[in-house]
Amino acid sequence: MSIYTPITHSHDVLVLGAGGAGLRAAIAASEGIKGRELSVACLSKVPPTRSHTVAAQGGINAALGNRAADDWRWHMYDTVRGSDWLGDQDAIALMCERAPEAIVELEHMGMPFTRDANGLIYQRAYGGQKADFGQGPPAYRACAVADRTGHSLLHTLYAQAVRQNVEFFVEYMALDLLFDDEQHCCGVLAWQLSTGQLHAFRAHTVILATGGFGQAYASTTSSTICTGDGNAMCLRAGLPLQDMEFVQFHPTGLYGSGVLITEGARGEGAYLRNGLGERFMERYSPSSMELASRDVISRAMAREIIEGRGCGPNKDHLHLCLEHLGEEIISTKLPSIRDIAKTFARIDITRAPIPVLPTVHYTMGGIPCNAQSQALTVDAQGNEHIVPGLLAVGETSCTSVHGANRLGCNGLLELVVFGKLAGEQAALHAASSGSYKPLPASTIDQALARFDRLRNSRGGTRPNTIRKAMQNTMQQYAAIFRTQALLEQGRAELQTLWQTLTTDLRIADSSLLWNNDLLEALELDNLLHQSIASMASAHARTESRGAHFRDDFPERNDASWLKHSLAFMDDSAKPRIASRAVRLEAGMEAPSFAPEARHG
DSSP, X not given: OTTOOOEEEEEEEEEEOOSHXXXXXXXXXXXXXXXXXXOEEEEESSOGGGSGGGGOOSOEEOOOOSSSOOOHHHHHHHHHHHTTTOXXXXXXXXXXXXXXXXXHHHHHHTOOOOBOTTSSBOEEEEEEEESTTTTSSEEEEEEOSTTOHHHHHHHHHXXXXXXXXOEEEESEEEEEEEEOTXXXXXXXXXXXXXXXXXXXXXXXXXXXXXXXXXXGSSSBSSOTTOOOHHHHHHHHTTOOEEOTTOEEEEEEEETTTOOBOOTHHHHTTOEEEOTTSOOTHHHHOTTTGGGSOHHHHHHHHHHHHHTTOOBTTTTOBEEEEOGGGOHHHHHHHOXXXXXXXXXXXXXXXXXXXXXXXXXXXXXXXBEEBOTTOEEEEEOTTSOEEEEEEEEEOGGGEEOSSSTTSOOTTHHHXXXXXXXXXXXXXXXXXXXXXXXXXXXXXXXXXXXXXXHHHXXXXXXXXXXXXXXXXXXXXXXHHSSSEEOHHHHHHHXXXXXXXXXXXXXXXXXXXXXXXXXXXXXXXXXXXXXXXXHHHHHHHHHHOOSOBTTBEETTBOSOOHHHHOEEEEEEEOTTOOEEEEEEEOOOOOOTTOOOOOOOOOOO
């Protein structure tokens, strides 16, 4: 469009997102190929050290065996089982086998892991993980930096990225992916918030690391920047999103605010009580108790509240008890939790329990990828195809190592293992590429037209009004317990909100310089795309598996639903649901695990 003249940039590798996944990918890509120095750019809409990875608390899984015997194959079994057999076992095997090496690499980068009395990296227990293929005692597998592991990881990786001369473009909002006539991803259009200038970045390879879409919900541990921008860009490009119905509720969000209370607290010995003073997990998972998988605990907590056994005057929350742990453990292993409880709830956790409630924490769905982090699509005949030039890592991807339910501390592990792998893949491709592909004017014009349409919306409804309605709809109709009636009502309400967004949106500020009004509208557009895809996918999956629980279909149905769901979306936001097979064979001489009953 003639009123906009984007500045063009050229880089070998372009990374969108500067959280743990994006930074690890950028580092690996910048290390590049011997004999050739690669140009690596990293775009972020916030300063890198404010990325959401900073909020991760408990640790990174790896079968180091520092505290008790462990094996990466046990880790793999726990991950497959935790995924409720929807995880792709080749990707899971790769992640678990490479986990110890990844921890050593982080240690050599300077990450200050907490140490035990012997000077080894400290490891704590986490939910859903046991020794000896689920038959032994709890596995001590989570490598921790007290309860600030994500903060430490992010700062460590950012320092290394700067050291590797990664070029950062900070406070840029990515608008849309750019594809050439052969459907090769060749760049992205972005808006620089501080100057108002638009930029067209072209690259041999684009790596999406833009995080999840937790902000689609009213109560979430996700920061306000978690709007799943990369996911929505793929939907607009005609690519599918995978397993969008699987949204993880963390059992222990701080009541009233949703601030995360790490699972590491339960790993250190904290336990849950209801309003009657009972350790109610005895009824739901007597063998694992508070170290059952997150989906199991969240449903148990919701059931206790529904049946009237909650805490407080309204019986609408439960208690996490840490008083018995003592000052030393709390001060050395859980200092951030002590500070969070004091700041947000005015509670001294050495004397009183923390009021908690399940809250949205992680979105398992995202861009479908193979074990090499290459984005995938499926044609009308059901044939899979790699999307040339496009990789995805972290919460924006669906590799799928988490399947229907992510185990705690596998999230940070996924970032570093597949971030490194994606960067290496991108470097190899760049080294073998010739001249840059031209950016097609038609693709740029289409992206500019959407940007201009939102910028000049002069209807009657403000972005925040629509966003709050969307969040409440998702919270009410796509929560822990779901039914066909609830999901149909939710789908109808989201379609009404889509019509409001496209016909009655009001942007009061038409400037391009630090226009938060327009930024909120762009993020809302992205979130609403994903909310519609998530609700439609949940409606289609008529079974219960992992984090997706249907009261009207309470059993897992492997005969019909041992498959990934795919959501495509047209310009009118009408989703089309398809599917692709789960990869049940690990290969690489790794074990494979056939589906079995899963409890706790």
